[in-house]
Amino acid sequence: xxxxxxxxxxxxxxRGQQVTLRCSPISGHKSVSWYQQVLGQGPQxxxxxxxxxxxxxxxxxxxxxxxxxxxxxxxxxxxALLLGDSALYLCASSLSxxxxxxxxxxxxxxxxxx
Amino acid sequence: GQQxxxxxxxxxIQEGEDVSMNCTSSSIFNxxxxxxxxxxxxxxxxxxxxxAGELTSNGRLTAQFGITRxxxxxxISASIPSDVGIYFCAGQNYGGSQGNLxxxxxxxxxxxx
Numbered sequence: 001x002x003x004x005x006x007x008x009x010x011x012x013x014x015r016g017q018q019v020t021l022r023c024s025p026i027s028g029h030k031s032v033s034w035y036q037q038v039l040g041q042g043p044q045x046x047x048x049x050x051x052x053x054x055x056x057x058x059x060x061x062x063x064x065x066x067x068x069x070x071x072x073x074x075x076x077x078x079x080a081l082l083l084g085d086s087a088l089y090l091c092a093s094s095l096s097x098x099x100x101x102x103x104x105x106x107x108x109x110x111x112x113x114x
Numbered sequence: 115g116q117q118x119x120x121x122x123x124x125x126x127i128q129e130g131e132d133v134s135m136n137c138t139s140s141s142i143f144n145x146x147x148x149x150x151x152x153x154x155x156x157x158x159x160x161x162x163x164x165x166a167g168e169l170t171s172n173g174r175l176t177a178q179f180g181i182t183r184x185x186x187x188x189x190i191s192a193s194i195p196s197d198v199g200i201y202f203c204a205g206q207n208y209g210g211s212q213g214n215l216x217x218x219x220x221x222x223x224x225x226x227x
């Protein structure tokens with residue numbers, strides 16, 4: 001079975017541009033979460049979606065938005081990119097939003113803002 | 115954003131040695147998780163702990179959920195070169211339909227053959 005798939009794997013954008021990152025969860029998983037991992041740090045929670053509804057939001061500005069589709073895949077959008085948005089963006093899926101068994105992470109999208 | 119206090123930041127050890135790392139928090143969690151991340155990959159779950167005082171093993175890995183629910187440790191016995199990577203602790207308070215993870219800053223492990 002395929003794991004969590006993210007696309008693209010790498011991306012270079014210019015300051016002020018907008019970016020869309022995509023995630024497909026493990027088959028049967030209905031919850032998708034997004035995390036930002038800056039170099040040398042642990043992942044930071046951005047959003048959690050379950051059954052197409054936002055269930056949690058981390059301390060990120062409104063430039064960050066996301067949505068979940070009927071097939072449970074998800075997109076993360078970041079507007080007006082800043083240099084500080086350069087990071088590895090991780091998607092994680094789980095069976096349910098309140099799943100106590102942890103999450104399965106994808107390999108991430110490496111975003112570089114220049 | 116909030117991050118857990120994880121130590122040590124890095125470790126350089128000889129193959130065969132045992133390793134210990136720990137994680138503390140100012141708030142309690144109902145789940146503690148330990149992940150390993152290798153270059154170019156996302157974190158992979160190693161051990162999950164659900165009950166205060168719980169001691170759980172996964173092969174050469176052993177982890178404990180602190181009695182206060184504010185800390186956890188991970189031990190790796192008889193380290194081997196493939197143990198190299200960054201180890202993250204994560205706390206979680208799950209319930210209803212949500213349960214985001216709060217991560218530590220990681221412990222980078224290097225193993226010398």
